[in-house]
Amino acid sequence: MxxxxxxxxxxxxxxxxxxxxxxxxxxxxxxxxxxxxxxxxxxxxxxxxxxxxxxxxxxxxxxxxxxxxxxxxxxxxxxxxxxxxxxxxxxxxxxxxxxxxxxxxxxxxxxxxxxxxxxxxxxxxxxxxxxxxxxxxxxxxxxxxxxxxxxxxxxEAPICFELLPERFTLSELQALTEAILGRPLDRRNFRRKVAHLGFISEAEGTRREGRHRPAQLYRFVPQAFMEHAERQKAVPF
Amino acid sequence: MxxxxxxxxxxxxxxxxxxxxxxxxxxxxxxxxxxxxxxxxxxxxxxxxxxxxxxxxxxxxxxxxxxxxxxxxxxxxxxxxxxxxxxxxxxxxxxxxxxxxxxxxxxxxxxxxxxxxxxxxxxxxxxxxxxxxxxxxxxxxxxxxxxxxxxxxxxEAPICFELLPERFTLSELQALTEAILGRPLDRRNFRRKVAHLGFISEAEGTRREGRHRPAQLYRFVPQAFMEHAERQKAVPF
DNA sequence: GCAAAAGTGTTGAAGGTACACCCATGT
DNA sequence: ACATGGGTGTACCTTCAACACTTTTGC
Incomplete structure (x- = not known):
C-alpha cells in the first residue's frame, strides 16, 4: 500500500x-x-x-x-x-x-x-x-x-421586473424594455409576446395616471419565470 | 498639487x-x-x-x-x-x-x-x-x-468544422451534428439550413465510399462564418 | 368634444418541421 | 436487379413584423 x-x-x-x-x-x-x-x-x-x-x-x-x-x-x-x-x-x-x-x-x-x-x-x-x-x-x-x-x-424575455414596482402596467414594462434595448417595440406584438410567455398575471386594480384611460395592473409571477428558465436547458445524455 | x-x-x-x-x-x-x-x-x-x-x-x-x-x-x-x-x-x-x-x-x-x-x-x-x-x-x-x-x-450553427477533414460531405457534417446534439436531424432540412447559412461552399471532387452514389465534397468558408458571427452582435449606443 | 394613453386583430414573410421518392454506384 | 447511401421539393405550422382604429378617462 x-x-x-x-x-x-x-x-x-x-x-x-x-x-x-x-x-x-x-x-x-x-x-x-x-x-x-x-x-x-x-x-x-x-x-x-x-x-x-x-x-x-x-x-x-x-x-x-x-x-x-x-x-x-x-x-x-x-x-x-x-x-x-x-x-x-x-x-x-x-x-x-x-x-x-x-x-x-x-x-x-x-x-x-x-x-x-x-x-x-x-x-x-x-x-x-x-x-x-x-x-x-x-x-x-x-x-x-x-x-x-x-x-x-x-x-429573449423581459427580465426587467427588478426595475418595476410590485404592480405595474404593460406600458411601463414596454417602456423599460425599449430603453434597455435602445429601440422601439410594437405595442401589440410586445403585449402578445409577454402574455404568451406567462411570466405575468393580472393584478387587482388599475392605475389612473392622467386625463386618460386607466391601465390594468400586472404582477410578475416568479414561479412561471423559473419554469421557463428550466425549459431552456438542454437534455442530459 | x-x-x-x-x-x-x-x-x-x-x-x-x-x-x-x-x-x-x-x-x-x-x-x-x-x-x-x-x-x-x-x-x-x-x-x-x-x-x-x-x-x-x-x-x-x-x-x-x-x-x-x-x-x-x-x-x-x-x-x-x-x-x-x-x-x-x-x-x-x-x-x-x-x-x-x-x-x-x-x-x-x-x-x-x-x-x-x-x-x-x-x-x-x-x-x-x-x-x-x-x-x-x-x-x-x-x-x-x-x-x-x-x-x-x-x-445556432454547425460549428463543428474542426472535426472534419478539409473537404467533407454533408452527410458527415450532419452525422457529427447529430452526435453532439444527441438527436437525429432531418436530412433535407439540415442541408437547406447549412446552405442558407453560407458557411460552406462546394469543393472540387466527390467521395466514393461504398457501392452507392458518390457524395459531393464541401469546404468550410471561414470568412463567411466570421461575417455571420459579426452580425450576431448587438448595436452599440 | 378633445387630448392622451390604453387596449385590441389581421395579414404577410420567414423559418422550422414533417414527410417520400428518384439517383448513382458497386456487387 | 438490388442494396446502399446521396440528393431533392412541398405543405403545414409557428413565429415575428408591420400596420390603424376604438375605448376610457380628465379637462
Missing amino acids: VKKQKYVYEWPRPGVTVDIALFTVAGTLQHLRLQVLLIERDEEPWRGMWALPGGFVRENEDLEGAARRELQEETGIQGAWLEQVTAVGTPGRDTRGHIITVVYMGLTAGDRHHLAPRGDARAARWFEVSALPKLAFDHALLLDHAVTHLRRRLD | VKKQKYVYEWPRPGVTVDIALFTVAGTLQHLRLQVLLIERDEEPWRGMWALPGGFVRENEDLEGAARRELQEETGIQGAWLEQVTAVGTPGRDTRGHIITVVYMGLTAGDRHHLAPRGDARAARWFEVSALPKLAFDHALLLDHAVTHLRRRLD
Whole structure:
C-alpha cells in the first residue's frame, strides 16, 4: 500500500476581482434612458477616474457573493439581480500586476436606493450609457460585454421586473424594455409576446395616471419565470 | 498639487485555474458518439481519479493561452478551437484552498492527435459523454456546463468544422451534428439550413465510399462564418 | 368634444418541421 | 436487379413584423 503523503504545492497567484455593471433606467415613461452605476476611484491606480464598482475576491468567498459585497460596500446598493457575464484576464489590463476579473451584470431600480459611496469609492453616480466618461482600466470593454449580454437576455424575455414596482402596467414594462434595448417595440406584438410567455398575471386594480384611460395592473409571477428558465436547458445524455 | 504617491496594497490571492472540456466525436458515420478528453491525475489531491485537463494560470498569462498550454502539456493536443464557458469559484470546490476556475470548451478531431500525457497527467483518454467515470473535484458540474454551452452554440450553427477533414460531405457534417446534439436531424432540412447559412461552399471532387452514389465534397468558408458571427452582435449606443 | 394613453386583430414573410421518392454506384 | 447511401421539393405550422382604429378617462 502506498502511504498517503502530505503534499506541498505552491501555485502562482494572480489577483482575482469582480466588476459589476449595474444598470437602471431613468427618466419619464416617454423618455427613459439606460444608465449604469459608476464610482469615482479614491485609490491608485486610476485615482479620480470613473470605473465599474468592484474589487478583490476575498478568501473563501463565492464569486457572486463578492460581487454583491463590493456593490454594497462601494455604493450602498443591496439586493440587485445579478448574472455572470464573462471572465477577462488579458495580461497588462491592470497596472498592479496580473489581475483576472469576473464581470457581473445586474439590474435594479435606481431610485429605490440612495447611493452611499464608501471605501474605494469617492463618489457613486448613475451615468447614461450613451454619455459615459472615460473609464479606468479596461472597464469600457467590460461594460461593452455587459451591455451585449443584457440585451441578448432581454431579447429573449423581459427580465426587467427588478426595475418595476410590485404592480405595474404593460406600458411601463414596454417602456423599460425599449430603453434597455435602445429601440422601439410594437405595442401589440410586445403585449402578445409577454402574455404568451406567462411570466405575468393580472393584478387587482388599475392605475389612473392622467386625463386618460386607466391601465390594468400586472404582477410578475416568479414561479412561471423559473419554469421557463428550466425549459431552456438542454437534455442530459 | 498632490504629489503622486507610491502605494502598496496587498490583496487576497485565491488560486486561478483553467479547466478544458475538449470534445470529439468517434465511431462510424452511422454510429458516432460524443466524447470528452479526460486525464488521470498523477498528483494529489484526487490522485488516480479522472478529471478535466487544466491547471493553474501562470503569471501574466492570458486565460485562453493558459487553457491551450495546459491542454498541450497534459495531453499533447494543440490547435483546438476553444470558447470560454463560465467561471466557477464556489468555496470548498477544491480541497487545496480557495481556487477559482475558468472553464473552456473546445472541439477537435480526436484522431488527428495522439495523446501524450505528461506532467500532472498519468494518462489521457477519450470517454463517451454518456459513460463517464466519477470525476475529481466538481468537474462533473463543469462538464455539464460545457455540454450545455456546446449544444446551445451548435443549435445556432454547425460549428463543428474542426472535426472534419478539409473537404467533407454533408452527410458527415450532419452525422457529427447529430452526435453532439444527441438527436437525429432531418436530412433535407439540415442541408437547406447549412446552405442558407453560407458557411460552406462546394469543393472540387466527390467521395466514393461504398457501392452507392458518390457524395459531393464541401469546404468550410471561414470568412463567411466570421461575417455571420459579426452580425450576431448587438448595436452599440 | 378633445387630448392622451390604453387596449385590441389581421395579414404577410420567414423559418422550422414533417414527410417520400428518384439517383448513382458497386456487387 | 438490388442494396446502399446521396440528393431533392412541398405543405403545414409557428413565429415575428408591420400596420390603424376604438375605448376610457380628465379637462
